[in-house]
Amino acid sequence: MKSEINGQSGREHFGLQKMALAGIIAVGAALRLWDLDRTSLWYDEAVSWSQSKGSLGELIALVAADNYPPLHNLLLWLTMPIIGDSETALRLPSAIAGILSIWLVYELGRLVFTRNTGLLAAAILAISPFHIWYSTEARMYALFAMAGLAFLIALVRTLEGDRLRWPILAAVFGALFLYSHIYAAFSMAGIGVLLLLWQVRSVRAQSFGYQDANTRTFASFCTSCLLFLPWLAVLAVRAKDVVNNGFWIAYPDGPFLKTMMRDMAGSETFFLALAATALLVLIPTRKQSAKTDVDHRAAALLAAFAIAPFIIAYGLSITLRPILFDRYLIAAWPVLILLASAGACRFLPRLGPVALLTAVVLLTIHPLRFTLLQKIRPEWREISSIYLTERKNTDALYLYKGFSAPALDYYLRSQAAFQPLAKPEDLSANSLQPLVWLLFAHASRSEMIELQERMPSQFKETGRWRSFGWGESGLTLLRFDAESGD
Numbered sequence: 001m002k003s004e005i006n007g008q009s010g011r012e013h014f015g016l017q018k019m020a021l022a023g024i025i026a027v028g029a030a031l032r033l034w035d036l037d038r039t040s041l042w043y044d045e046a047v048s049w050s051q052s053k054g055s056l057g058e059l060i061a062l063v064a065a066d067n068y069p070p071l072h073n074l075l076l077w078l079t080m081p082i083i084g085d086s087e088t089a090l091r092l093p094s095a096i097a098g099i100l101s102i103w104l105v106y107e108l109g110r111l112v113f114t115r116n117t118g119l120l121a122a123a124i125l126a127i128s129p130f131h132i133w134y135s136t137e138a139r140m141y142a143l144f145a146m147a148g149l150a151f152l153i154a155l156v157r158t159l160e161g162d163r164l165r166w167p168i169l170a171a172v173f174g175a176l177f178l179y180s181h182i183y184a185a186f187s188m189a190g191i192g193v194l195l196l197l198w199q200v201r202s203v204r205a206q207s208f209g210y211q212d213a214n215t216r217t218f219a220s221f222c223t224s225c226l227l228f229l230p231w232l233a234v235l236a237v238r239a240k241d242v243v244n245n246g247f248w249i250a251y252p253d254g255p256f257l258k259t260m261m262r263d264m265a266g267s268e269t270f271f272l273a274l275a276a277t278a279l280l281v282l283i284p285t286r287k288q289s290a291k292t293d294v295d296h297r298a299a300a301l302l303a304a305f306a307i308a309p310f311i312i313a314y315g316l317s318i319t320l321r322p323i324l325f326d327r328y329l330i331a332a333w334p335v336l337i338l339l340a341s342a343g344a345c346r347f348l349p350r351l352g353p354v355a356l357l358t359a360v361v362l363l364t365i366h367p368l369r370f371t372l373l374q375k376i377r378p379e380w381r382e383i384s385s386i387y388l389t390e391r392k393n394t395d396a397l398y399l400y401k402g403f404s405a406p407a408l409d410y411y412l413r414s415q416a417a418f419q420p421l422a423k424p425e426d427l428s429a430n431s432l433q434p435l436v437w438l439l440f441a442h443a444s445r446s447e448m449i450e451l452q453e454r455m456p457s458q459f460k461e462t463g464r465w466r467s468f469g470w471g472e473s474g475l476t477l478l479r480f481d482a483e484s485g486d
Contacts, residue, residue, distance in 0.1 A: 014115075017115050017116075017119060020119055021103075021106055021119060021122060024102060024106075024119065024122045024123050024126050025099065025102050025103055025122070025126070027126050027127070028098070028099055028102040028122075028125070028126030028127070029099045031126070031127065031132050031368075031372065032095045032098045032099055032132055032135045032136060033095050033099075034372070035372075036087065036088045036091045036092065036095060036136055037086070037087040037088045037091075039375075039376055039377040039379075040087065040377060040378070040379055040380045040381030040382065040411070041087055041090065041138060041377070041380060041381075041407060041410060041411075042377035042378045042380065042407065043378065043380075043403075043404050043406065043407045043441075043442065044137075044139055045090065045091075045137060045138040045139060045377075045407075046380070046406040046407035046409070046410045047066075047406045048072065048073060048076060048090070048138050048139055048140075049076070049085060049090055049138065049406065049410055050062075050406035050409065050410070051063055051066070051073050052073045052074075052076040052077045052080065053077075053080065053085065056077065059073055059074070059077055064234045066238070067182065067235075067238050067242065068140060068181055068182055069178065069179040069180060069181065069182065069231050069235070070179065070231070071140065071143065071147075071176060071179040071180045072093075072139065072140030072143050072144075072180065073140075075093050075143065076090065076093065076138070079092075079093055087138075087381075090138035091136055091137060091138045093138075093143070094134070094135055094136065094137055094138060094139065094141070094142040094143065095135050095136060095142070097135065097142040097143045097145070097146040098131060098132070098134075098135025098136075098142040098145075098146070099135070100146050101125065101131070101135075101142065101145050101146045101149055101334055102122050102125050102126050103122070104146060104149035104150060104153065104334075105118070105121045105122055105125050105149055105334045105335075105337070105338055106118035106119060106121065106122040107153055108121075108149055108152055108153050108156070108302075108335075108338060109121045109122070109338050109341065109342070111153060111156055111157070111298075112156055112295060112298045112299060112302065112338075112342075113281075113295075113299075113338075113341075113342045113345065113346075114345065116345055116353065117338070117341050117342045117345045118338075118341075120341040120344070120345065120353050120356065120357060121334070121337050121338040121341040121342075123357060124337050124341065124356075124357065124360050125333075125334050125337055127360070127361070127364050127368060128333070128337070128364070129266070129364060129367040129368045129370070129371040130263060130264045130265070130326070130330070130333060131145070131330065131333060131334070132368070132371055132372075133371050133375065134327055134330055140180055140181055141181070141327055141330045142330070143180055144177070144180035144181040144183075144184065144330060144331050145330045145331045145333065145334055147173060147176045147177040147180045147184075147331075148177050148180075148184065148187065148305070148331035148332075148334075148335070149334060149335070150173045150176075150177075151170065151173035151174045151176070151177045151224075152301065152302065152305060152335070153173075154166050154167075154169040154170035154172075154173050154174075154220075155170045155174070155191070155217060155220065155221070155301060156298045156301065157169075157170070158170045158213065158216050158217045158220055159213055159214070159217045159297060159298060159301070160213065160298075161213050162216075163216065167216045167217075167219065167220045168220075170217070170220035170221070170224070171220045171221075171223035171224050171227070172224075173224075174188070174220065174221060174223075174224025174225075174227075175223075175224045175227035175228055177224070177331075178224060178225070178227075178228040178231075179228065179231065180331075181328065181331070182235060182328075183309050183313065183328045183329070183331065184331065186308050186309040186312040186313060187304075187305045187306075187308055187309055187331060187332065188221070188224070188225065189308055189312060190304035190305060190307060190308025190309075190312075191221065191301055191304050191305055191308075192221060192225075193304070194300060194301060194304045195214070195217060195218045195221050196218070198214045198217075198218070198297070199214055199215065199218045201214070202214045202215060242321055242323070243320050243321050246321060247321050247322060247323060249317075249322040249323055249324065249325050250322060251317070251318075251322050252314060252317045252318065252322060252324045260324070260325070260326045263326045264326050264329070264333060265363070266363035266364060266367050267363060270359065270363055273359075274336065274337070274340045275336065275340075277339075277340040277343040277344055277356070278303070278306070278336055278339035278340040278342075278343055279303075279339075279343070280343035280346065280347055281299045281303070281339050281342045281343050281346065282299060282300065282303055284296065299339070299342070302335050302338065302339055303339060305332065305335055306332040306335040306336045306339060307332075309328070309329055309331070309332050310324075310329065310332065313328070313329075340356065341353070341356065344356040378407070378441075378442075378474065378475050379475060380407040380408065380410070380411050380475070381411055383411075383439065383475050383477050384408065384411035384412055385411075386462055386477060387412075387416070387437055387439075387462075387477065388412070388415060388416065390462070390479075391416060391435075391437065392435060394435070395416075395435045395436065395437055396419070396435075396436050396437065397416060397417070397418040397419070397436075397437040397438075397439065398418065398419050398420075398421040398436065398437065398438050398439070399418050399419070399420050399421060399439050399441060400421045400423075400438065400439065400440045400441060400451070401440070401441045401442050402420025402421070402422075403442075404441035404442055405418075405420060407441075408439070408441075418439075421438070425454075435479065435480065435481060436479070436480040437462075437477065437478070437479050437480070438455070438459065438477075438478045438479075438480065439475065439476070439477050439478075440475065440476045440477075440478070441475055442474075442475075448474065448476050452476070452478070455478065455480075456480065458480050458481055459478040459479065459480045460478065460479055460480075460481070461476060461477070461478055462477045462478060462479045
């Protein structure tokens with residue numbers, strides 16, 4: 001009778017957990033799907049659209065000339081003919097990937113730790129402003145995070161002893177992860193070192209062979225890397241160019257790192273507390289068994305996956321060229337949240353999860369509201385609308401900093417031509433038509449003010465400068481009217 005009562009209680013508890021997970025995913029989905037087109041596409045999103053709207057061969061060639069692998073572009077190439085290329089349509093694949101990540105972090109938590117740990121991690125990820133923002137952007141970041149979680153689940157399943165399905169899935173998901181973003185190589189490097197150490201131990205223990213779980217896991221990992229080799233050669237050329245010619249990211253000094261941690265977690269203090277709580281999981285337990293050994297190794301894999309990108313990117317940034325940036329760490333973020341959730345559940349089973357979730361909610365309220373209602377991207381939609389509404393057919397439009405052309409091309413849609421301008425001085429007063437438009441793109445406020453002061457007095461500001469992102473970049477649209485001159 002007692003066992004029946006316990007069994008019924010267990011089923012009810014499991015049912016409540018399923019309902020809780022469904023509620024968490026519903027909240028996460030609402031936060032990611034709500035008002036997807038509130039902001040206009042920004043430059044990087046427009047580049048994704050521009051690279052993906054042609055043939056498959058054109059897509060590969062264009063992405064090969066950039067700094068990242070092609071998986072997200074291939075996804076857009078497949079979806080655009082079906083759902084279109086509106087702002088919402090371009091961002092929808094990222095939103096879906098972000099929603100799936102909530103479920104996957106729960107599954108990974110349930111697999112390695114407990115269902116409660118998985119629920120806690122899913123709840124924190126669901127309301128993470130950092131994850132929400134990049135789940136509403138037509139770029140590779142949400143897909144990158146989702147692929148990383150899928151890879152870890154398959155890898156842990158392989159480590160647990162599965163001999164066929166999961167090793168194959170681990171190889172496939174690992175390759176997809178690598179084809180999502182260059183930072184995947186850093187997480188893979190961390191995992192690779194750990195797996196190699198275990199493989200050496202297996203050889204010394206004379207358990208080497210495909211019957212050994214360590215060997216199968218290592219083989220799946222190596223297969224993932226082999227599948228990525230064709231694109232690795234392309235990225236090696238681009239990496240050499242970055243080292244020789246520099247990159248736009250600032251040096252990771254103290255203020256930079258504080259800003260990065262604040263953008264990811266809400267405050268640098270909470271980020272460090274989250275990281276410290278995550279490290280608690282790596283402390284060995286007193287009771288040892290075959291199961292706890294597997295669990296401990298799985299937790300070590302997660303830690304290597306999450307920590308390696310921070311360490312490697314920072315090391316490269318201070319020795320070669322700065323490449324450390326918050327959004328590139330988005331695949332590590334859900335895993336760090338999961339490890340912190342596991343640390344809280346393990347060392348303070350009753351109070352820890354409540355304390356962690358309460359801290360997250362309190363620190364998330366303001367950033368979440370800002371992300372959903374106020375955070376902006378450059379207003380290419382507004383700028384283009386002003387020009388299309390007020391221009392005449394004979395007006396000329398010049399774009400200063402021509403690398404921003406894809407964003408302007410997306411919103412003009414061949415309704416008006418524009419010409420790139422290398423420097424404002426190229427727009428000489430002698431060649432000005434009665435009406436000329438000039439758009440300054442991706443310049444700081446001080447740079448825009450300086451440029452405007454150097455232009456003829458007949459140039460009047462039409463579109464208001466607005467700051468966004470790192471460095472306070474912005475857009476300013478000017479109109480030259482010769483008839484209004486002195």
